[in-house]
Amino acid sequence: MSVARRQAVWAWIFLALPLAYFGLVRFWPAADAMSLSLSHWNLVGKRQFIGLANYQRMIEDPVFWQVLGNTFEYLLLGLPVSLGLAFLVAYHLDRIRHVHALLRALYFLPHLTTATAMAWVWRWFYQPAPVGMFNAWLQALGLPQQAFLRSTSEALPAILVASVWAALGFQIVIFLAGLKAIPRSSYEAAEIDGAGGWQILREITLPLLLPSFVFLLVTTSIGLLRIFDLVYNMTASGDGGPLNATKPLVLAIYQSAFARMDMGYASAQTVVLFVILLCLSLLQLRLLRPKW
């Protein structure tokens, strides 16, 4: 056996373990879920093949469409607000030297907090006055109190605020790293050529920050599409209410599977989520492919 060949064999031997792991723990269950989505199974009985009936039911289920709408509302509202805010903070944080480390640490803190604990604190924030902080402020300002989590229109944004706040720290750190990686010489060259601040931001900072943007865009989108813990903990009984107003797809899947033991329907919804995530990730990677 030649050296190259022996090396290849060893490489495959080392690769075999992670491959087996992924096959067994990731791909096989995923494939099984797809076949499960074509059956009726309540976990205790026998699996029963029913073709596309679960998908048919999904199309006819108004709650499914509401849930799908909610899921995209989380994404389309959350993504620009979340990334915009994170970039704004990171951009300015990058320019100050004083208390830079302290501020960065403060922004990062929520990222280290348990989502459940965070959700409950926010749930208390949204209580009516005098208990809830936000309503107490509104009242102090002479403004009408808001129902927040007890309103079908305000509950989803209210949960989203907590989610954006929780994700901010991580995004800022990624942006800061990206900003630090931009060579000073590019800025200096631009300044010598007489570029203004806005022009530098548009022509140099943003394009060179693209890899960080792409990374955060993909991870944040996936995170928002998979939002669960905050909704589960901030709504009564974890039901994604009131009247399904805050229920994302993942929570609907959880309820189908583990509250109603309707494994087939849950799997069908999972397949839909998988397809959405796959398409979005491919789309984002293609649109934002670096052009250098």
Next chain:
Amino acid sequence: MRRLLKGFAAAAFALLISAHARAVEIEYWQYTFKQRVDTIDTLIQQFQAANPGITVKQVTVPYDNYRTRIAAAIPAGEGPDVVQLFYGWLGDYIDANLLQPLPASTFDTAAIDREFFPFVQGMKVGGQYYALPTAVRSLALFWNRKLFKEAGLDPEHPPATLEELVDIARKTTKRDSAGNLTQVGIALDTAGQDVQWIRQILIPEFGGVPYSPDYRKVAYNTPAGVAAVRWYTDLITKDKLSTLGFLTDGVTAFRSGKAAMTIDGSFRLGAFDAQKGLDYGVAELPAHDGRRSNFASYWANGITSKAKGEKLEAAAKFLAFITTPAAMQLWMEKVGELPARVALAQSDAVKNNKTYGPFVRGLSYAVATEFVDETQQRQVMMDMLDRILIKNDSAEAAVASAAGEEQKILDKRK
């Protein structure tokens, strides 16, 4: 020497085999809840002392995974021989062949009919019992003596009727200068027991029925049903004596001394007892127009289809043991749930007990509703209340739409 050793080994081997043959090990499964687990451990010790040759291994599973784990384990030939299951799951379990009927040699159907609360007959299918509870539970009204005193009310006089309840709630509700609620007369929380209170208690007390006798038809879309629902939502919208989810949930509101009353089950006694400075009493649920109702629920013990031969025999023995009056007495003292045998529950010692008495009195007329899907049926009720409270729908429209939705769920039953 070698021969001696050989003989020795053979003897040891024979001993091992026979010991193995004599010791039957069975598994008992329930969900993880400290008091329940400790009590079963005590019962296992007593049982093993009385039945040498049988060992019982207790396995506990976190509540959230409990159903899933059982369902995965039994068809695979693993898991429990004796299993604790919620009464509403029985149909699913029998359909899936997870349970076998309790052996007639140990369990006398007529005696069970006679000695247990009538609603336990829900565990009887085709004339055979499939499971038996150690304990049962019902609902009662909890009231805070300190808040009653502060409002100038008699702290030993809880409301006996719904009119009295509203009157007391009015006197114990507190607001700040801006009109915000700072203390509620009654904690209302649909994530707690309020769905049960409305459906199984208020509706009958207003003269309606929640379901047809065979639980296949929704029957609350009547003037009585609407009146019951409206009475509940009026507490919030008209009388402004409470809000849904005041201090996030009913237990928190009552524990922190910010709610004068709450409706809950005996399983909440532990949490309230643990609260320092909370001086509370327990009363039978308030009646209306001379009518009373209550909701019973329970966890029952069944023998799984996996248990055969001497394991089945041992499982039957153990199940009989944990449903004796002595076991029920211990369960009540340690877990706070009520005995499933009428004679024990109605004994003077239990009936006149300040804490358990009101629950037991409620049991005598309590009904255990058969659900097709408890979670979904509860959700229908929660959505009905939200339609009235958030969307300002009329009680009539909300009740009618809830009845339609719930009927669809009931129709799924084969």
